[in-house]
Amino acid sequence: MFFLSTFKVSIKKIISIILNFMKFKGIIESLKTVFIVLIIASCENNTFTKVFDLEKKNSNIVINNNRSTDYSKSGKYSIKILKKNPFGLSYTFKNLKKGQRIFISVLEKTNFSKGRFKLVDQDKKFLSITLNRDLTADKGWNLVTVSCLLKKDYNSIRFYIHNPKEKPSYYDNLKISLIPESEKRKIPNEHIDIHLKDKDLKKLEKLREEALKCGVIGEAQKKYFKGNMTYRDETIPIKIRLKGDWIDHLESNKWSFRIKIDEGFDFKGIRKFSIQHPTTRSFLKEWLFHKIFKDENILTPKYEFISASINNENLGIYAFEEHFDEKLISAYGFHNTPILKFNEKGLWEVRKHNSKSRVSYPFLEAAEIIPFNQKKVYESNILKELFEKGKIKMEKYRLFKEPLENIFDIEKTALMFALNDLGKIRHSNHWHNQRMFLNPKTEKIEYIAYDCYSGIYEGLEDVLYGYSKSDTNCYYWEFLTKQFFNNKKFMVRYKDYLQIISEQNYVNHIIKKYKHETDSLADLINNEFSYYQFDINYINHNAKKIRNLIPEVDTNFKFTCLEPSYGYDLINNNYFSNVGLKAKFKIKDSALFLTMRNFHLDTVSVIGYGNSKKKMKRFESKIMLEAFKKGNYFKEIEVENQFKYLFIKPHNIDRTIIIKVGEIL
Numbered sequence: 301m302f303f304l305s306t307f308k309v310s311i312k313k314i315i316s317i318i319l320n321f322m323k324f325k326g327i328i329e330s331l332k333t334v335f336i337v338l339i340i341a342s343c344e345n346n347t348f349t350k351v352f353d354l355e356k357k358n359s360n361i362v363i364n365n366n367r368s369t370d371y372s373k374s375g376k377y378s379i380k381i382l383k384k385n386p387f388g389l390s391y392t393f394k395n396l397k398k399g400q401r402i403f404i405s406v407l408e409k410t411n412f413s414k415g416r417f418k419l420v421d422q423d424k425k426f427l428s429i430t431l432n433r434d435l436t437a438d439k440g441w442n443l444v445t446v447s448c449l450l451k452k453d454y455n456s457i458r459f460y461i462h463n464p465k466e467k468p469s470y471y472d473n474l475k476i477s478l479i480p481e482s483e484k485r486k487i488p489n490e491h492i493d494i495h496l497k498d499k500d501l502k503k504l505e506k507l508r509e510e511a512l513k514c515g516v517i518g519e520a521q522k523k524y525f526k527g528n529m530t531y532r533d534e535t536i537p538i539k540i541r542l543k544g545d546w547i548d549h550l551e552s553n554k555w556s557f558r559i560k561i562d563e564g565f566d567f568k569g570i571r572k573f574s575i576q577h578p579t580t581r582s583f584l585k586e587w588l589f590h591k592i593f594k595d596e597n598i599l600t601p602k603y604e605f606i607s608a609s610i611n612n613e614n615l616g617i618y619a620f621e622e623h624f625d626e627k628l629i630s631a632y633g634f635h636n637t638p639i640l641k642f643n644e645k646g647l648w649e650v651r652k653h654n655s656k657s658r659v660s661y662p663f664l665e666a667a668e669i670i671p672f673n674q675k676k677v678y679e680s681n682i683l684k685e686l687f688e689k690g691k692i693k694m695e696k697y698r699l700f701k702e703p704l705e706n707i708f709d710i711e712k713t714a715l716m717f718a719l720n721d722l723g724k725i726r727h728s729n730h731w732h733n734q735r736m737f738l739n740p741k742t743e744k745i746e747y748i749a750y751d752c753y754s755g756i757y758e759g760l761e762d763v764l765y766g767y768s769k770s771d772t773n774c775y776y777w778e779f780l781t782k783q784f785f786n787n788k789k790f791m792v793r794y795k796d797y798l799q800i801i802s803e804q805n806y807v808n809h810i811i812k813k814y815k816h817e818t819d820s821l822a823d824l825i826n827n828e829f830s831y832y833q834f835d836i837n838y839i840n841h842n843a844k845k846i847r848n849l850i851p852e853v854d855t856n857f858k859f860t861c862l863e864p865s866y867g868y869d870l871i872n873n874n875y876f877s878n879v880g881l882k883a884k885f886k887i888k889d890s891a892l893f894l895t896m897r898n899f900h901l902d903t904v905s906v907i908g909y910g911n912s913k914k915k916m917k918r919f920e921s922k923i924m925l926e927a928f929k930k931g932n933y934f935k936e937i938e939v940e941n942q943f944k945y946l947f948i949k950p951h952n953i954d955r956t957i958i959i960k961v962g963e964i965l
Contacts, residue, residue, distance in 0.1 A: 399481030484616030646878035659867035884962030
């Protein structure tokens, strides 16, 4: 056993010093057969790194008689976990402090079950973790890492691996670290100083606290505050708000922000951007694929690393990402075309106010197709016309009403999906993460590539997103993207691009072009995030797996859309305006009509209308819309004049709801 005081030297550097010393002494070979226990600790903050010897029972870790000689990476034994003995490698941390990070790495045997990695506190509550499986197998073993930033002090936290399946999972070379709170770094010449009024910063802090209590960042927490930003001695007037949907954007002291630059100013040539904790965008994997997409002329926002401070408090290194506006479009040679998306407000409204419910709502069906920078789009006849054309095509995409080659640029789409497979990019496939635009020249829809990463349960282990070994049923919101793999014209080009992007020469070119830069950025990031590891060669491994699977793509099976099953009997007394009754005006044959469609999961009565929320006029006859059902079901009535509001009564609640009526575009 070794014991060293870390003082202000990083754990990573000390490990390197020790290993170099061991090489010099000629004893490094012994690590291949005997795994020593290595402890590097700080007397002051109880931080350490431990490498466990699985060749013998260790008092610090509970093995639960799981040792096995079936397989091993180092020495004779590994840990075998399966249904009859489903827990293993249990370790208890004690006296933990806010800001410390638990970091665990272990090798997991390929082609066997994948265990569930858990951290549970003294109150038996599970902690949120960041789990990464590096699928670049080394002689049949993949590296699994678990990271957790502690948001408060804990008496104890227990780590363990659980596998309830008959098929076993195997583990070797366990390393556990407790890393001290990182020192925030400034990047020379790439640092922004944000200045807010003290009262506004306190309001921002209060909004953060509200979001943490809700579990999501709702619209109410996304209020902008005026301020200034200093970059390279230039003072830039800005507006700033909290950014993100999930509270992982706010849980550490490095919050995520959306920043808008005032008219007449810009930052790196853009006027709207986000800064966020690099882990929310998978650090350098996101950076690398933004570069690759740009090289292939697929629209993608700028993505870089900067450091930031607010009111002189240094917050350290951030991921900087351009937001969606005309600057992004014009950078690729397009002008006067809006960026489109499905409005996701309904999804987050339900998650905020009804987070524990598992009732399924028609989120995608109710989502309006909207442009970014709505005011500017609606004020321009050219932009408004392009928006309407793009909206029609997106509606056909959502309803599966027309061949995809009539809607999308199949070449660009096939290339993007192929590159997504090379990078194991899955998060952007969700309907509420999709961003697209209508190419004015081709009048076809093109995707914008971003969110270049995968979450834990987003198909990270699938070699090809669109490959299946049998006919597969999909939920409606998943089939939205899976439908591409039923399209023959798309599949021809998709397979062609899979061949191209998985060729060794293509991958070698990427590695040669970007390795030096990724190595430099990794060193920069390690100054603050000592646990972070990046090896650009992971795309080589992904490409090889793609090459091996391509011959089977010819026999790919079909995807089928399951009919949605909504919780009509489980909605209780809930009504969500963004997944409720929607109304807008429409002109037909020179007459004015009110068009209504009900997405609520119960009947809704329309009582009256008005231009004030305090004064209602009743309709002459009763209007009722049945609970939502699939299809184009709507009610239309002729009216004399426009008005602002409808007064409605959902049948499952005892109050009247006032909704705003959409204007004529």
